[in-house]
Amino acid sequence: xxxxxxxxxxxxxxxxxxxxFAQWDKSVGEEIAKENSITLxxxxxxxxxxxxxxVRKESPLSIRKVGKSGVVDIKxxxxxxxxxxxxxxxxxxxxPKPASCI
Amino acid sequence: MKKVVILGAGTxxxxxxxxxxxxLDKEIWSIYIIDERKEHHYQPGYLFLPFxxxxxxxxxxxxxxxxxxxxHFINKSIDKIVAINNMVHLNSGENIYYDILIIATxxxxxxxxxxxxxxxxxxxxxxxxxxYEGAINLRNKLRxxxxxxxxxxxxxxxIKCPVAPLExxxxxxxxxxxxxxxxxxxxxxxxxxxxxxTKPKATExxxxxxxxxxxxxxxxxxxxxxxxxxxVIRDYGGKEIPFDLLVTVPTNxxxxxxxRSGLGDELNYVPTHKATLQSKEHKNIFVIGDASNIPASxxxxxxxxxxxxxxENILHFIHGEPLKESFDGHANCFIETGDGKALLIDFNYTHxxxxxxxxxxxxxxxxxxxxxRMNHMGKLAFRWxxxxxxxxxxxxxxxxxxxxxxxxxxx
Ligand SMILES: Cc1cc2nc3c(=O)[nH]c(=O)nc-3n(C[C@H](O)[C@H](O)[C@H](O)COP(=O)(O)OP(=O)(O)OC[C@H]3O[C@@H](n4cnc5c(N)ncnc54)[C@H](O)[C@@H]3O)c2cc1C
Numbered sequence: 001x002x003x004x005x006x007x008x009x010x011x012x013x014x015x016x017x018x019x020x021f022a023q024w025d026k027s028v029g030e031e032i033a034k035e036n037s038i039t040l041x042x043x044x045x046x047x048x049x050x051x052x053x054x055v056r057k058e059s060p061l062s063i064r065k066v067g068k069s070g071v072v073d074i075k076x077x078x079x080x081x082x083x084x085x086x087x088x089x090x091x092x093x094x095x096p097k098p099a100s101c102i
Numbered sequence: 103m104k105k106v107v108i109l110g111a112g113t114x115x116x117x118x119x120x121x122x123x124x125x126l127d128k129e130i131w132s133i134y135i136i137d138e139r140k141e142h143h144y145q146p147g148y149l150f151l152p153f154x155x156x157x158x159x160x161x162x163x164x165x166x167x168x169x170x171x172x173x174h175f176i177n178k179s180i181d182k183i184v185a186i187n188n189m190v191h192l193n194s195g196e197n198i199y200y201d202i203l204i205i206a207t208x209x210x211x212x213x214x215x216x217x218x219x220x221x222x223x224x225x226x227x228x229x230x231x232x233x234y235e236g237a238i239n240l241r242n243k244l245r246x247x248x249x250x251x252x253x254x255x256x257x258x259x260x261i262k263c264p265v266a267p268l269e270x271x272x273x274x275x276x277x278x279x280x281x282x283x284x285x286x287x288x289x290x291x292x293x294x295x296x297x298x299x300t301k302p303k304a305t306e307x308x309x310x311x312x313x314x315x316x317x318x319x320x321x322x323x324x325x326x327x328x329x330x331x332x333x334v335i336r337d338y339g340g341k342e343i344p345f346d347l348l349v350t351v352p353t354n355x356x357x358x359x360x361x362r363s364g365l366g367d368e369l370n371y372v373p374t375h376k377a378t379l380q381s382k383e384h385k386n387i388f389v390i391g392d393a394s395n396i397p398a399s400x401x402x403x404x405x406x407x408x409x410x411x412x413x414e415n416i417l418h419f420i421h422g423e424p425l426k427e428s429f430d431g432h433a434n435c436f437i438e439t440g441d442g443k444a445l446l447i448d449f450n451y452t453h454x455x456x457x458x459x460x461x462x463x464x465x466x467x468x469x470x471x472x473x474x475r476m477n478h479m480g481k482l483a484f485r486w487x488x489x490x491x492x493x494x495x496x497x498x499x500x501x502x503x504x505x506x507x508x509x510x511x512x513x
Contacts, residue, residue, distance in 0.1 A: 060397070062258070062259070063258070063294070063324050064258060064368060064369070065396075066370060068368055070454055074324070074326070074338050075338055078324075078336075078338040078339045083339055084296065084322040085324075087296065087322070087336075092443060
């Protein structure tokens, strides 16, 4: 599926996750955040950086892992990205939705 | 003599001892298998125990009965693995040196991870069914429970047999219907995932069943605490769900031995190559079953498929040949749906469960992702197959270690 985000044509899946990280940039992240009623602050960006780094290292993500990362604890992670923090944060970061295993 | 040492005589360790006893040259190799328990538990039976569908004697048998005569069974607790010295240290003080080590110490529940979970309501109104004690205590509770809010809950993923909590919900619906008290019980299924299961097609089918059976579901719930006073579970976002009876699957973790040995990730699972089952850090250490971190289901059927492939790879390793990257994450699980019916799912790393027939393409007799009585018979037969074929490492006719794509309706 194609979608226009921040004036660019971006391919996304049916849940709105980017399918090609190369199409991501900060303005894309900001617009997806806005769709989720979030205004990104420097704290949000620290978490997004962390998530993108982990994905680059191919290391699987979980809420527990983010909570132990030293970047944020789970409470703050929820405060920053309410409801489903890992899902929302990965969507904004332009990376695949974590396959919380099987 | 050279030594293969297997840690854990559960599902995976026992299968490996049997496979290797057939395949290794007895003049050169001796097999040691270590477990602190005397009894082998058929864990899938824990699901049926609370509903009085199985007796304890159906699911507990002596470990020794399943270990091949040529292997040495050591009934002791393992303290730690000292990988740089190729050595295992037992709590009794002994050291056992190995040429090849197979880690099969499984996974267990860790209710202490969540504040209040094993507080004063533990085994009063808060239960697990992932241990023998939990399942028996829950059975006793259910025998006299008069109804109210039943919450079936998953703490965090991954867990063993990820469909078991759903099955529990379905069986509970059926159990209360038979007791003519379904109208007195309100069932809610609570999960940290966004849907009922991790794979889209199966989630669709399963969510449909939840609705049909009048089971409410709450997704994206990451539990922070269990409040023993007000009897609610609370998540990090502040959401609260009240319960009269909480049946939870606590966090699952690898055994503490993995942590003591410095070999695990944040949940004590051993980083393992997902296609060869060799540990990522040590060439002569292999990992099978629930103890590894591979992205496959933690299930006995998965361990069975892994065992066939790991046996081949250990032979390759011994002969100095390259390992085969052949494990595809194959899983095959029956899902009890209550009222004497079940679903069957068959999937791997890359293919999600879809509809179709199994094991014979186009013929069945089992139907994939559809409720049927035949599938329920299959689930019950699984116990016999487990004790009589699976543990002994006997190949199950027509079911290959790698997933078959024929007979499945992929888009
Ligand atoms: C409720 C429930 C339902 C399930 N349903 C199904 C199902 O329908 N189908 C299916 O395929 N699978 C099912 N499973 C999953 C299946 O039981 C497990 O995946 C399987 O048993 C894993 O085998 P394993 O050998 O890795 O671990 P285990 O069988 O748990 O064995 C680990 C062994 O290691 C020993 N050990 C651990 N640490 C030490 C130590 N420090 N010292 C000495 N010994 C130690 C333990 O005593 C144990 O015997 C279910 C599990 C549960 C809990």
